[in-house]
Amino acid sequence: MTVAKRILVMGVSGCGKSHVGRLLADRLGIDFVDGDDYHAPASVAKMARGVPLDDEDRREWLETIAAHFADYRRRDAGVVIGCSALKRRYRDTLRRGDPALGILFLSGSRDCLLQRLADREGHFFKGESMLDSQLAALEPPVPDEAVTLDIAQPPEALVESYLRHLAAS
Template sequence: MNDSARCILVMGVSGSGKSHIGRELATAMDADFIDADDHHSPLNVAKMTRGEPLGDEDRKEWLTTLSEFFRHHCLQERDVVIACSALKKRYRDVLRQGAPALKILYLRGSREVLLERLNTRGAHFFAGERMLDSQLQTLEPPDDDEAICLDVRYSPKAIVERFLVQLTSR
């Protein structure tokens, strides 16, 4: 597998801005962008729409699919940014199977800021305080050795710029 492709995971709980930041980052890098939410099974979407959190078994096939996207891009030597919650370390480990040199941007925010964002965004299958609380309970935040952690209160432009600067200095 070729490590010349840059494979980036933009992770965080719902409301952190993963999709928006991921698109901006992909544009800045001239990379492909994949929103992991677009690849949930209909059963998973239905479950989340009902306000039911996904379990590890629900996420298994989804994470494998995303890992394969990373693998494909590495083999094609094409840069890619994938926005995915990747709440647990073992989920991120599955993603790394497709891209061993995976770089991670973790979008960190307080519950209050995240809830405010969720309450003001348009239609999305993920909704509600209960679902956010479930994600926050499940979250195993990456440490500084695993990811570049940036606060969601920065502007999207500032987050992208800071991440790219830190990425090149690592």
């Protein structure tokens, strides 16, 4: 019997969480959920003004995403959710929804991330200072917590690398 996977694709804004997450979900034949869709309107407005979110702004958002993981776990269904999950305690909150949560961390250089943000249209997250605040808050996951892949690779190669990891584990 195949056990459904619940996977978090994490990283700072501009790393490709949504794009890679959708590709991965498509390859696995499971749902994709974009965590950005669950930010409170006040948080979206705050980020659009260039003001970084604090822990309290993120608390309810993270609990909502953890509840999604828990719902998929209860149904024994697979899902990929894209969410920044910058700090270890944020990821701990998400793991309350599924202790066996698989994590893919998309890591990249500041220059690469800035270029991607500059190329993006219609997204509420803007600006170099916002990226710098996320990079400053980032607590990269340790190797036994997540698979880390460099976004210098094409999205399809990232998905293939992660699928090889899933097959080997």
